Amino acid sequence: MSAAVATSGIKVQQATGGMPRHHVAIFIALLAAGIVAPFMLYPVFVMKVMCFALFACAFNLLLGYTGLLSFGHAAYFGFASYICAYSAKSWGLTPELAILLGTAAATVLGLVIGALSIRRQGIYFAMVTLAFAQMVFFFCLQAPFTGGEDGIQAVPRGHLFGLISLRSDFTLYWVVLAITLGGLLAIYRIIHSPFGQVLKAIRENEPRAVSLGYRVNRYKLATFVLSAALAGLAGSTKAIVFQLASLTDVHWSMSGEVVLMTLIGGLGTVFGPILGATVIITMQNYLATFGAWVTIIQGIIFVVCVMLFREGVIGVISKWIKKPL
Amino acid sequence: MDDGVILAADNLTKEFRGFLAVEGVNLRVRRGQIHALIGPNGAGKTTCFNLLTKFLPPTRGKITYKGQDITALSPADIARLGLVRSFQISAVFPHLTALENVRIALQRQRGDSFDFWRSQKVLSDFDDRARALLADVGLSEFESTEASDLSYGRKRALEIATTLALDPEMLLLDEPMAGMGNEDVDRIAALIKRISANRTILMVEHNLSVVSSLSDTITVLARGKVLAEGDYATVSKDPRVVEAYIGAGHG
Numbered sequence: 001m002s003a004a005v006a007t008s009g010i011k012v013q014q015a016t017g018g019m020p021r022h023h024v025a026i027f028i029a030l031l032a033a034g035i036v037a038p039f040m041l042y043p044v045f046v047m048k049v050m051c052f053a054l055f056a057c058a059f060n061l062l063l064g065y066t067g068l069l070s071f072g073h074a075a076y077f078g079f080a081s082y083i084c085a086y087s088a089k090s091w092g093l094t095p096e097l098a099i100l101l102g103t104a105a106a107t108v109l110g111l112v113i114g115a116l117s118i119r120r121q122g123i124y125f126a127m128v129t130l131a132f133a134q135m136v137f138f139f140c141l142q143a144p145f146t147g148g149e150d151g152i153q154a155v156p157r158g159h160l161f162g163l164i165s166l167r168s169d170f171t172l173y174w175v176v177l178a179i180t181l182g183g184l185l186a187i188y189r190i191i192h193s194p195f196g197q198v199l200k201a202i203r204e205n206e207p208r209a210v211s212l213g214y215r216v217n218r219y220k221l222a223t224f225v226l227s228a229a230l231a232g233l234a235g236s237t238k239a240i241v242f243q244l245a246s247l248t249d250v251h252w253s254m255s256g257e258v259v260l261m262t263l264i265g266g267l268g269t270v271f272g273p274i275l276g277a278t279v280i281i282t283m284q285n286y287l288a289t290f291g292a293w294v295t296i297i298q299g300i301i302f303v304v305c306v307m308l309f310r311e312g313v314i315g316v317i318s319k320w321i322k323k324p325l
Numbered sequence: 326m327d328d329g330v331i332l333a334a335d336n337l338t339k340e341f342r343g344f345l346a347v348e349g350v351n352l353r354v355r356r357g358q359i360h361a362l363i364g365p366n367g368a369g370k371t372t373c374f375n376l377l378t379k380f381l382p383p384t385r386g387k388i389t390y391k392g393q394d395i396t397a398l399s400p401a402d403i404a405r406l407g408l409v410r411s412f413q414i415s416a417v418f419p420h421l422t423a424l425e426n427v428r429i430a431l432q433r434q435r436g437d438s439f440d441f442w443r444s445q446k447v448l449s450d451f452d453d454r455a456r457a458l459l460a461d462v463g464l465s466e467f468e469s470t471e472a473s474d475l476s477y478g479r480k481r482a483l484e485i486a487t488t489l490a491l492d493p494e495m496l497l498l499d500e501p502m503a504g505m506g507n508e509d510v511d512r513i514a515a516l517i518k519r520i521s522a523n524r525t526i527l528m529v530e531h532n533l534s535v536v537s538s539l540s541d542t543i544t545v546l547a548r549g550k551v552l553a554e555g556d557y558a559t560v561s562k563d564p565r566v567v568e569a570y571i572g573a574g575h576g
């Protein structure tokens with residue numbers, strides 16, 4: 001019951017229970033920023049940042065808390081956006097149902113791919129997940145319902161719960177803000193749950209966790225599925241925002257981008273990926289005029305970041321203030 | 326199988342690319358005993374532990390625990406049967422506090438702890454028990470210290486507290502006192518003696534005075550094979566044992 005509530009990302013009860021003060025402060029600051037942002041910035045841009053922030057946090061849940069480097073997370077993000085777009089457009093599902101369906105599809109995909117790859121270690125795990133993600137890419141390119149190179153366009157934003165029209169960016173904005181914050185709180189709760197405590201133990205000393213009787217592969221798989229589901233939630237939401245599902249979102253370069261966002265912000269930190277996503281999306285937005293140079297500039301920034309802040313920006317700050325962020 | 330044997334290994338063998346680290350070892354550990362596994366460096370003691378707990382798959386041989394063939398089980402499942410090991414190098418969760426370290430083990434009572442939607446505050450139910458276990462090994466004042474900040478001897482003590490938190494029927498301890506000062510050695514020796522009251526312990530230890538005072542049975546391993554077995558008096562007089570130790574520079 002409460003699991004469904006937490007992962008649906010709409011409402012997380014008692015998520016503040018036992019949260020340290022400085023984390024509460026950061027969440028309130030994020031909420032405040034989210035409320036002010038659409039009055040200062042272009043709402044669609046902020047919604048894009050939020051979708052990617054959620055995506056990066058979902059990815060970080062896996063890499064940062066189990067050490068598994070999935071190099072195919074675009075598969076869950078992108079596949080969910082196709083399912084969401086298709087069900088909203090062709091079946092006329094209301095946006096919340098379309099998003100849930102997209103999320104569910106990513107969950108199932110994550111379960112299948114995760115079960116097949118979780119036993120691989122290190123670089124092999126990255127390779128296997130990449131290979132599966134490529135299969136998903138080709139499926140999305142070839143399958144009749146995905147619109148091939150064109151993707152699924154003109155996806156209706158529809159009416160929330162069949163009642164509230166989301167045509168206006170401004171109305172949609174609050175829905176996306178709620179989903180994003182809900183998703184972030186859900187991730188926060190996962191990290192700070194009894195389950196998350198076992199994950200920490202596994203990350204710190206896997207053989208010891210095994211010797212205490214923990215079946216570590218099951219924890220890794222469960223985290224993989226949760227991560228895929230939340231990536232799917234982000235992808236589905238993005239499809240509604242842009243009214244589009246396209247091959248960009250299932251492409252391997254998207255898998256690379258989310259790694260980048262996470263590393264720049266701070267791997268294994270709660271808030272780092274949010275910053276990482278904001279930096280990368282902002283850069284792409286404002287540097288768009290440089291065309292192909294964006295990739296190169298992004299690369300340079302990445303290299304500089306990795307050399308200057310090994311633990312990512314938030315990771316370094318967290319060390320300075322000696323508090324986990 | 327004879328009565329009173331809790332853990333048995335038959336013809337246990339491990340080959341590393343042609344090198345026999347453990348060769349045809351037959352071992353009988355009797356319920357309730359403290360059984361020591363000794364031998365020179367590189368004799369295969371740790372490898373034996375890894376085989377018995379399935380952290381390494383045996384090349385050949387059979388392992389029986391409480392009458393059940395466990396040769397095909399996973400290491401986590403073996404731990405769940407109550408056969409819990411420690412490691413030769415200290416194995417703590419470095420960035421968790423001492424209290425949290427012990428709680429990770431206590432948390433196993435909840436079953437699998439897949440409840441990712443619940444607050445970790447539910448784990449505070451285990452705090453009292455965890456504190457009691459820390460007190461047992463003399464770590465009371467360090468409960469909120471991160472394990473990585475503890476001295477080596479205290480890390481080992483924390484490990485024992487964590488292992489005991491599972492209340493295992495049988496413990497495999499790999500050099501529990503290595504790197505400890507005399508005072509710590511005495512305390513841990515007394516602790517091992519005390520916890521052995523209703524448990525079985527198989528222990529690798531280089532400190533022979535500890536071995537002689539604690540163990541009921543000693544198995545001497547050299548070059549992967551069992552060299553001798555018996556109580557301390559018998560084993561220490563065995564000329565092959567003396568030779569093996571001198572040969573390995575242990576005098």
Ligand SMILES: Nc1ncnc2c1ncn2[C@@H]1O[C@H](COP(=O)(O)OP(=O)(O)OP(=O)(O)O)[C@@H](O)[C@H]1O
Nearest residue numbers: 341344346364365366367368369370371372373413
């Ligand atoms: N994974 C491995 N691959 C190859 N050789 C190994 C491996 N593990 C152990 N060995 C070899 O097997 C032999 C036995 O090692 P083991 O660690 O079991 O000895 P030990 O009796 O525990 O020694 P010590 O008293 O030093 O801890 C050694 O020669 C070691 O080099």
Ligand SMILES: [Mg+2]
Nearest residue numbers: 370371372413
């Ligand atoms: Mg050893």
